[in-house]
Structure formats: structure tokens, C-alpha cells
Amino acid sequence: xxxxxxxxxxxxxxxxxxxxxxxxxxxxxxxxxxxxxxxxxxxxxxxxxxxxxxxxxxxxxxxxxxxxxxxxxxxxxxxxxxxxxxxxxxxxxxxxxxxxxxxxxxxxxxxxxxxxxxxxxxxxxxxxxxxxx
Numbered sequence: 001x002x003x004x005x006x007x008x009x010x011x012x013x014x015x016x017x018x019x020x021x022x023x024x025x026x027x028x029x030x031x032x033x034x035x036x037x038x039x040x041x042x043x044x045x046x047x048x049x050x051x052x053x054x055x056x057x058x059x060x061x062x063x064x065x066x067x068x069x070x071x072x073x074x075x076x077x078x079x080x081x082x083x084x085x086x087x088x089x090x091x092x093x094x095x096x097x098x099x100x101x102x103x104x105x106x107x108x109x110x111x112x113x114x115x116x117x118x119x120x121x122x123x124x125x126x127x128x129x130x131x132x133x
Contacts, residue, residue, distance in 0.1 A: 001037060002033055002036040002038050003038070003087070004038065004085050007028075007031055008085075009024050009025060009082075009083055009084075010080045010081060011024065011042075011079050014076070014078050015042070015077040016076050017067070017074045017075060018074075019065070019067075021062070021063050021065065022059050022063040022064075022083075024063070032059070034060060034063070035061070037058050037060040038058070038059050038060075039056055039069055040057055040059055040084065040085050041088070042056075042075075042081055042082070042083050043081070044082075045082070055068060055074060056070045056072045057069060069088075
């Protein structure tokens, strides 16, 4: 999983529930290193107090997307919807679990035991499943 500071853009076209490619500008896409993947958040407002809808997606090579990550649900989004990169509760919970395993000296963790909030196996930037070994 990759992260990027201060990455914010808007959808350049509507994004339907079944869409599998993220419609963003070439300039916004060029800032992402898609040799790995990012978790991005779609929302209906730039103002956190006014946000009533959101969806977390995973974007990877070719701007391919996996929808409804971290307990969110795939939704229809109109063009110009705000999309940004931020840490999610699932990512932080998984990191905390990994730290606890490593600090606890509990020995190796079986492949796939470290998961995000949605139960997906966590991987490093080379798509290796993270373990406690």
C-alpha cells in the first residue's frame, strides 16, 4: 500500500456502482505511483462537517479500482466528486495489530492473518502478504 501527501482531485466523469476504472485527470493520475496501490476516499463535501456520504476505494495500475473498502459501500458518484488520499481506520487498526504482534513476541503470524478493517489481507508495496515473521 502506498501513501501520498496532499493528493486531492475531482472525478472528471460520473462513477457508477459497477465502474472499474477511476475517471481522474491525467495530471492527478501522474502524481500516483501505480506500481502499488492507494486507498482513496470519495466524499460529497470538502467540509468534513458537511460530509454525509463517502466510499473508500483501492486504486492500482491503469487506474483500476476495487470498490467499497474498509466497511464502506460502492455508490454512484457524479462528476466533480471530491477524492483524496488519507489514512483510514482500517489501515491504522491493521498497523496497530501488526505492532502488537511484533512487540508481543508471539511468534510468526500465518499468511493473511493481518487484515484491514474489511478482512482483506495486508500487503507491502511488492504485494507480499504481511506476516508477523
